[in-house]
Amino acid sequence: MVRIAVIGAGAAGLSAAHHLLQNGCEVKIYERSSFVGGQASTFEVLKDIPLERGYHHLFISDTDIIELIDHLGLSSQLKWIPSKVGTFTRGKTFKFTTALDLLKFSPLNLIDRLRLGFLSLYLSKISDWHNLESSTAVNWLKNFGGQNIYDVFWEPMLQGKFGKNYFSQVNMAWIWGKINTRFASRKGFLAKELLGYPLCSFGTVFDELVRSIKKKGGIVELSREVTKIISLDQDQKVKIISELKADTWQSPTKHDFSPETIEFESKEKNIHTDEFDAVIVTTPSYVFSNIIDNIPQDYQTSLLSQNYLSAILLILVLKSPLSEYYWLNIADRKIPFVGVIEHTNLADPSNYNDKHIVYLSNYVSKDDPLLKKNHKDLLDLYLPHLKKINKDFSKDWIEESFYQRVDAAQPIVGINYSSQILSHETPFPNIYLANTTQIYPEDRGTNYSIKIGKKVAKLLLTNINKTLY
Ligand SMILES: Cc1cc2nc3c(=O)[nH]c(=O)nc-3n(C[C@H](O)[C@H](O)[C@H](O)COP(=O)(O)OP(=O)(O)OC[C@H]3O[C@@H](n4cnc5c(N)ncnc54)[C@H](O)[C@@H]3O)c2cc1C
CATH class of the missing domain: 3.50.50.60 (FAD/NAD(P)-binding domain)
Known part of the structure; x- marks a missing residue:
């Protein structure tokens, strides 16, 4: 054999x-x-309750893992839940759950909101990505969407995913891939996005x-x-x-x-x-x-x-919900984390003894000073900023917190990758x-x-x- x-x-x-x-x-x-x-992989976040070290969900287009979950007899555990997405910028949270929410995104003027909507729709209709990879996402998005949309919308998103050192290297085909998976997880342009999570x-x-x-x-x-x-x-x-x-x-x-x-x-x-x-x-x-x-x-x-970024995650188990959003992009660079992912706004809190679980995330390169910070340093650095997202937040809400670091979490895909x-x-x-x-x-x-x-x-x-x- x-x-x-x-x-x-x-x-x-x-x-x-x-x-x-x-x-x-x-x-x-x-x-x-x-x-x-x-x-x-998971760790025990509450007694006998597993949670991913880094937040995880599936898109409708993730057919290989959906088939595997089915093959293992776990398909009854896989729930599809409308996602609640927001962006925090200029001291406020803006909802980004449906395409129509874009029309209310006041940090951009109305013309730019429409332009951003058309640009995303245009990208979702491109079937061959090869021509996109010879351009950096930064150059392409500035040329096709204009500087203002780039500054307000795209740059915070790119920095959020690839950090300050690498975001300018990422090629446009990567953004195309990202937009396509998100569109594929909607049943129609105006429909809500569905995200999957195996409750087990x-x-x-x-x-x-x-x-x-x-x-x-x-x-x-x-x-x-x-x-x-x-x-x-x-x-x-x-x-x-x-x-x-x-x-x-x-x-x-x-x-x-x-x-x-x-x-x-x-x-x-x-x-x-x-x-x-x-x-x-x-x-x-x-x-x-x-x-x-x-x-x-x-x-x-x-x-x-091949360069990679590490993910740094501070996980909070809270008595009360922090926000109504599952995924909150932080587009305010004075806040020292780039994502707030409230897991229990995807999987119901009843699965977690009615607690609320929040990940505060960063993607960093190996020379980033954040990597030197320990669990307590991160708590000290991050917690004062949570009041900006929910003015009622208080440290007393925290029942437990965990620090997780995942190396080689995100490969950097440069031009002509x-x-x-x-x-x-x-x-x-x-x-x-x-x-x-x-x-x-x-x-x-x-x-x-x-x-x-x-x-x-x-x-x-x-x-x-x-x-x-
Ligand atoms: C914060 C975060 C959020 C994510 N969110 C999502 C999400 O929402 N949805 C999604 O689908 N994916 C998500 N991902 C990505 C997904 O988890 C990974 O792409 C996927 O799990 C990678 O699997 P892999 O087997 O290719 O690599 P890995 O999971 O890295 O597996 C490689 C394995 O090799 C082992 N190994 C390394 N060196 C050695 C050695 N010398 N000897 C023996 N073993 C070794 C490692 O310990 C590891 O277990 C996320 C990842 C992170 C970090």
Whole structure:
């Protein structure tokens, strides 16, 4: 039987493993954290209640993960809920739930509001994005929408997603992808957007997927970090060296929904070596470049040229709701966070003991001073600003708070990005790469990781079958 190793038990790795097992392979998954789900994993926010480390929802166009949820028998848990979106600017919150709300967006004059509406509609009608990627979003939006709409609407949105250092590099095809997914989640231009959320949590979806993987004979090794991948010349097999590690995920939270307890022994006993016919790597590109042995210089340069942002999240469990919005873009740069995502305005508070759960989010580059701040520093920095959003907010509302940091959370997609995307096939025989840098022009998301996991598994099977017959 063909033996395959999958590195990473996030959406892409689990999806690849699932597909390989369905096709009769023997599969071992290595995951350095003590839990599965990667960026979409959960922690225990309230007793026995899981919550994503970073807010998560689905769009109607996310068909690969919707199918998977159905396949796992969890479709009754997936709820589609009208989203409530707003923008906070000039001391006020403006509703942005339907296209008609745009007409009331007073920071723009009426002509600019209409122009913004037509521009968004025009972008949603473009079917071929290729011509858009040679222009930065900044230049394209200024040229086609004008400086004022850019300053008031687009720049805060771009800075919110890509931070001050990188937003000007992002190409226009990325904005096109974003607008298209949002339009696809509406039933008509004037209709409300619907967002999906599995009430059992994304973590439970991945735990269920692991159960299915194990039932088919798959092995899932948690808290096991791959430290070296060696391509063996003689028989084109691949050697994996891994080490049992304490959790490397940046999280002060005490409890994770981890199915196994790990005993840590001496360093030598913690190191394992194993050999496989092929390997699928789903780690960020810079991790792959560190662990692959004998890397050619040009391939290393390509892997390391991929820049990512980290996500920093402060999660508050409140007695009272902060706002009526699920998603509030903060377009006021005096406020030190860029998004307020009130999860319980998507999933009902009754699922969380009637508490209200709010994420305050930032995306930052590795040199951003925010990364040096700890949980308490962030509370001190952020909380005074919440009164701007709800004048009644008081610190007494906070019952619990959590800090989460997710590295490699957002790849930066610069101009002509499609020509820089690395192939799933690497320079090493039988070693494949499937990570978020290869998702384009759509924004990265669980759906697309499930999709590339399946795609790379199919490619591997086709190639292996060619060598066998
Ligand atoms: C704040 C935030 C909000 C998001 N919101 C949404 C949303 O609303 N909807 C949506 O669909 N998506 C959302 N996403 C994106 C989505 O979570 C990711 O795109 C997706 O989960 C990525 O899956 P992946 O398997 O490709 O990568 P990852 O989840 O990063 O998985 C890679 C895995 O590899 C492991 N690993 C790394 N190095 C090693 C090693 N050396 N050895 C062993 N294991 C290793 C990691 O621990 C990790 O588990 C969000 C992400 C963030 C950060």
